[in-house]
Ligand SMILES: Nc1ncnc2c1ncn2[C@@H]1O[C@H](COP(=O)(O)OP(=O)(O)OP(=O)(O)O)[C@@H](O)[C@H]1O
């Protein structure tokens with residue numbers, strides 16, 4: 001059986017992911033020309049490399065069409081319901097660090113915690129005639145953090161696929177849930193992370209799809225050991 005490893009084909013994780021595999025002594029070459037989306041690991045037969053976007057990698061791991069992949073933990077937990085039943089995070093790779101956070105307008109001086117935000121949400125309709133609106137592309141993470149973890153039910157998610165930090169100023173949402181690394185985009189948009197508003201501390205991970213046979217496959221064991229040893 002062929003083992004398929006998915007690596008980012010583009011985006012911010014591409015170069016670091018290739019570098020980890022290089023340091024691990026797993027040299028990857030493209031099949032055909034440089035623009036090919038298929039590759040192989042030199043010296044190991046029966047292992048194929050698929051180059052996909054980081055978000056596609058998370059989805060493909062969930063359905064098991066790839067065996068291993070490098071992608072962000074945020075994308076895994078957002079794309080997959082009950083992620084831990086379907087995939088295993090086998091190594092944290094030391095790059096792509098970013099936090100998924102709840103951020104509110106700076107001028108909401110009395111709102112510092114999720115409990116404060118729960119109070120705001122509870123009387124938002126009475127004050128404004130509508131529910132608190134949260135702009136995000138992280139539906140699943142937002143719902144589980146607000147509803148399950150903090151018992152906040154009175155809100156509405158406004159899907160945002162870009163420039164999420166601009167939504168409060170544009171009037172399309174009241175607060176946001178988004179990824180941040182340096183924090184400069186939040187600051188530039190006059191937003192502030194709640195003191196207990198970090199939903200997930202994400203980084204790039206080597207993720208395995210839970211499929212039968214992996215535990216007995218020497219190629220899987222060799223790849224995991226090599227990549228773990230090379231993680232920054
Ligand atoms: N400042 C940042 N902004 C956005 N993502 C970041 C940042 N820092 C690290 N990341 C991580 O990078 C990953 C997304 O990378 P990238 O945007 O290259 O992915 P992509 O799947 O190619 O995107 P898309 O499919 O939207 O084109 C996520 O796991 C995210 O957590």
Ligand SMILES: O=P(O)(O)OC[C@H]1O[C@H](OP(=O)(O)OP(=O)(O)O)[C@H](O)[C@@H]1O
Pocket residue numbers: 164165178179180181182183184185186
């Ligand atoms: O905390 P910061 O360092 O400001 O980064 C956060 C921003 O970066 C990402 O946007 P995008 O994918 O456009 O990335 P880029 O701003 O790094 O180009 C993300 O959606 C945030 O908007």
